[in-house]
Amino acid sequence: MKALVVNPEGRLQIEEMDMPKINEKQALVKMLSCGICGTDATIIRQSFKGFNPDDYPLVLGHEGVGEVVETGSLVTRYKKGDRVILPFVSAPEQNGRPLGSGWSAFSEYGIVDDATAYPEGEAPEAASAQKVLPAAINPREAPVLVTLREVLSTIRYFDIAQDETVIVYGSGPVAMAFVKLLRLSGVSEVVSVVRSQEKAELMHQFGAVRCINSRETDVPEAVRNFYPEGAKYVLDAVGSEAIMNEALGLLKDRGEVLCYGVPKVNVMELDWSRAPYNWKLNFQQMPYKEEEAECHDQVLQWANDGKLSLSEFISEIVGFEHALDAFSRYLEGKTSKKVIITF
Incomplete structure (x- = not known):
């Protein structure tokens, strides 16, 4: 073969x-x-x-x-x-x-x-x-289910509260899945940080209520204008030291930086001088397969109901x-x- x-x-x-x-x-x-x-x-x-x-x-x-x-x-x-x-x-x-x-x-x-x-x-x-x-699932499209199951299991692992703001960095398939599944999971305030107007329009389609173009706008300033106390969650779907450092300055007290993106290096330096006194850093790069399996039926149900394509x-x-x-x-x-x- x-x-x-x-x-x-x-x-x-x-x-x-x-x-x-x-x-x-x-x-x-x-x-x-x-x-x-x-x-x-x-x-x-x-x-x-x-x-x-x-x-x-x-x-x-x-x-x-x-x-x-x-x-x-x-x-x-x-x-x-x-x-x-x-x-x-x-x-x-x-x-x-x-x-x-x-x-x-x-x-x-x-x-x-x-x-x-x-x-x-x-x-x-x-x-x-x-x-x-199920027979109704197109096998040419079905690999997307792996990403969706992994992302949903990670949302559940991160235990993201529905009534809090989530700022998502990234605009690739994983970031798209996070925005879409956070909204389907009941989180209403999902903000997307992207690097172009084209990506902003795309992330709006997946359910982001606000998009911040980091090439045109100062992200910390924009976040503080919308959320003076900061955000509870900042999610890095890229795996970037720069993003995680910027994220620390966007948190409210006892906020969390969530990293699902795969870092390109295994050593990072974090500067938390702009962070609140109390904060958490939570990495997940390898969802447990048992937890992924527990998300299978929910993802299929959303697809069957037309909520996911x-x-x-x-x-x-x-x-x-x-x-x-x-x-x-x-x-x-x-x-x-x-x-x-x-x-």
Whole structure:
């Protein structure tokens, strides 16, 4: 099978890989689509925490959707023909040689585990979030569900109060998801900080009640004009030291800086001279799969009710043969929303 491999120099290549082998508790999945994520970009640049130089070359991708083509003898949760979300290849091989795994969903085949086939507590963590998708969900758009589930689980983890103001920095797919899902979760005062008028208009469409263009407006001054005491929450959906430092000056007393964006470095310097006396810093870069799974039905319900449209989060859908070009555009910042690769 073919897969997208990142070599030790950070270069992407489509390479031939060994077919993954399933055990009696697993199902083999023919991949249909996979979304590009900021995590992929950070792994390519070799700055994602937990991935060491010795892990490369590795196979990329974690927002996959596919169709079950074979099941192990103990599998009851899946049947042939089911469309499933979140297949991985935890131990990819090339000519019998182990490669690293960046979850490996940019492959022609993947694996899902049947959590019910394992003794209690022994199933892989991802098994809880691997789900059969309703027939009504377009598999070409379905990778967006991974982002939405992760973001909703993070909103719940951050325990954001509905009656407080949330200022969201960023305008990519993750920031779009935060704005949309915060509003659907009942938060009425969501403010978006962006870097262009085009992005401001886009974030208004996703539900931001105010947008501040940081290239035209002094953000701290604008925030204090709207919220003299400051905001309870400032959410960094980018992963930027500069944003987190600016955020500290926007907080009300006992406010919180929330970081979900993936930082490009693992060391930062924070200046809290402009912060209130009391504040919190809360990082989440890796939502728990069990918590993500608990958000699955809610996201599907919003989609079924017409409150969410998966397509509105997507810039382009391209075939796997064009994956390298698609990644190049994404890494160069030429895509405004999510890019989906199909197989």
